[in-house]
Amino acid sequence: MLFLRRLTKKRICFIAFIGFAVFCVEILIYKWAPSDDLNSLIPLEVRLCEKSESASLDCRLLAQQDAKQLARAKCIFQERKQSGPVPDSHYIHSTRHCDTFIRERGYLMNPASVEERNFPLAFSIRMHDNVAQAEHLLRAIYRPHNVYCIHIDRASAPIVQTAMRSIISCFPNVFVSSLYEDFVYRSYSPVKADLQCMRQLLSTGVVWRYYLNLVGTEFPLRTNLELVRVLKRLNGTNDIEMEEFPDYLRFRITYHHFIFWHDLYRNLFWWKRPFPYSNVTIYKGSSYNMFSREFIVWLLGNHIAMELIDWSRDTHSPDETVWATLNGMAGAPGGYVVNSTASQMYLSRAVLWRGDVNSTCQGALIHNICIFGYRDLKWLMARQEMFANKFSISYDPIAYECLEQLLWQRVHNPDPEHSVDWEYVQKSIDKRKRTRLPG
Ligand SMILES: *[C@@H]1O[C@H](CO)[C@@H](O)[C@H](O)[C@H]1NC(C)=O
Ligand SMILES: *[C@@H]1O[C@H](CO)[C@@H](O)[C@H](O)[C@H]1NC(C)=O
Numbered sequence: 001m002l003f004l005r006r007l008t009k010k011r012i013c014f015i016a017f018i019g020f021a022v023f024c025v026e027i028l029i030y031k032w033a034p035s036d037d038l039n040s041l042i043p044l045e046v047r048l049c050e051k052s053e054s055a056s057l058d059c060r061l062l063a064q065q066d067a068k069q070l071a072r073a074k075c076i077f078q079e080r081k082q083s084g085p086v087p088d089s090h091y092i093h094s095t096r097h098c099d100t101f102i103r104e105r106g107y108l109m110n111p112a113s114v115e116e117r118n119f120p121l122a123f124s125i126r127m128h129d130n131v132a133q134a135e136h137l138l139r140a141i142y143r144p145h146n147v148y149c150i151h152i153d154r155a156s157a158p159i160v161q162t163a164m165r166s167i168i169s170c171f172p173n174v175f176v177s178s179l180y181e182d183f184v185y186r187s188y189s190p191v192k193a194d195l196q197c198m199r200q201l202l203s204t205g206v207v208w209r210y211y212l213n214l215v216g217t218e219f220p221l222r223t224n225l226e227l228v229r230v231l232k233r234l235n236g237t238n239d240i241e242m243e244e245f246p247d248y249l250r251f252r253i254t255y256h257h258f259i260f261w262h263d264l265y266r267n268l269f270w271w272k273r274p275f276p277y278s279n280v281t282i283y284k285g286s287s288y289n290m291f292s293r294e295f296i297v298w299l300l301g302n303h304i305a306m307e308l309i310d311w312s313r314d315t316h317s318p319d320e321t322v323w324a325t326l327n328g329m330a331g332a333p334g335g336y337v338v339n340s341t342a343s344q345m346y347l348s349r350a351v352l353w354r355g356d357v358n359s360t361c362q363g364a365l366i367h368n369i370c371i372f373g374y375r376d377l378k379w380l381m382a383r384q385e386m387f388a389n390k391f392s393i394s395y396d397p398i399a400y401e402c403l404e405q406l407l408w409q410r411v412h413n414p415d416p417e418h419s420v421d422w423e424y425v426q427k428s429i430d431k432r433k434r435t436r437l438p439g
């Protein structure tokens with residue numbers, strides 16, 4: 001008896017030890033810590049300006065890779081970098097008088113065109129740091145008749161939260177998401193944040209037509225009017241990136257994942273059951289899309305859609321699975337299925353990946369995605385998507401400022417018939433039409 005008990009104890013210890021070891025090994029295997037710190041990246045090549053070069057930069061010519069402007073950008077780069085960005089705390093004082101803040105920052109407060117007002121949009125912005133950049137983004141997309149939901153990561157610094165809330169409090173149609181949680185990269189967090197914003201935006205009373213989810217590090221390539229024209233052409237169809245689920249990423253949905261110390265890990269010894277509805281094809285897509293209002297109303301009220309979202313909780317990057325999969329479900333308003341043989345020409349995001357066959361990132365690569373530098377402006381200006389991902393004011397203020405300047409020029413001198421490549425947009429829409437789902 002005693003012997004048995006000792007053995008059992010030993011066994012328990014042994015099993016516990018093995019369990020602990022396995023846990024440690026998993027953590028070690030999947031502890032992947034690429035540097036997120038832009039300051040640790042190799043700085044762009046710099047040199048001092050010569051006297052003749054200190055005049056201001058011409059962003060249009062810079063975007064055309066004009067040699068003189070490239071030289072000028074190179075020499076003013078360091079100076080710009082040192083002066084900015086505006087510290088987060090600045091926004092706490094500057095928003096004390098909202099009227100002054102709004103006027104000085106040049107928000108568009110006058111009613112937009114009738115066409116835009118007849119087609120309101122809903123946006124969400126997910127952010128965790130760099131208030132200045134989120135504010136520039138908000139200013140670029142802000143129109144008094146649209147609605148905006150801002151999700152601030154609970155793990156962000158208190159100053160970030162206070163500053164962002166101060167900005168938000170100046171606008172009646174911008175509000176904070178009531179989801180207050182730590183954001184965990186590659187986890188279920190972004191899906192949860194989107195669901196919360198979708199619900200809040202639906203309850204505003206504004207009958208917006210499309211929902212666009214953004215992160216603070218993105219910037220629009222289109223003005224609100226251009227966006228409205230494109231979305232009107234989409235005529236209720238979503239723009240949700242999707243492709244057949246690639247085999248090399250299948251681990252994302254076949255293993256149980258768990259959060260440990262603010263990171264997501266895969267449990268190699270815990271297989272995940274497939275989604276019980278075998279008539280639902282799991283697709284791979286992007287987190288950032290353009291969703292029709294009808295699609296969102298449908299998914300929030302559809303029990304299979306909700307079961308899918310719930311099923312995705314312990315998968316890897318569920319945001320890159322659920323929207324695409326829902327879009328491919330029979331009955332999804334505005335949905336379609338992919339035709340894997342042809343490039344889909346999505347309109348939502350311009351992202352420059354490492355290894356892109358046609359272009360090389362001229363900025364910095366983080367998680368294989370380009371943080372745009374000013375030499376990428378040419379690439380950006382040639383893109384037909386609505387937003388670009390991603391920027392960092394502190395890494396390259398020139399790329400950001402120039403894109404912003406070029407956008408505002410089109411806001412003040414609108415010419416959507418010429419500033420959008422309608423042939424491209426139509427081709428993109430025609431691709432969906434061929435594979436449109438009934439319902
Ligand atoms: C837009 O959608 C409506 C309803 O789904 C349809 O009747 C109409 O023909 C569509 N218009 C175009 C231009 O496709
Ligand atoms: C899948 O099958 C279930 C029944 O098993 C049915 O209720 C549902 O409508 C089907 N969904 C799709 C997207 O075909």
Ligand SMILES: *[C@@H]1O[C@H](CO)[C@@H](O)[C@H](O)[C@H]1NC(C)=O
Binds near residue numbers: 357358
């Ligand atoms: C590269 O360029 C070619 C020709 O312009 C185009 O067909 C192809 O889709 C591009 N590839 C990517 C990944 O953009």
Ligand SMILES: *[C@@H]1O[C@H](CO)[C@@H](O)[C@H](O)[C@H]1NC(C)=O
Binds near residue numbers: 342
């Ligand atoms: C898929 O794309 C190819 C090439 O563009 C086209 O010939 C085919 O008809 C498409 N299939 C569907 C189902 O849309």
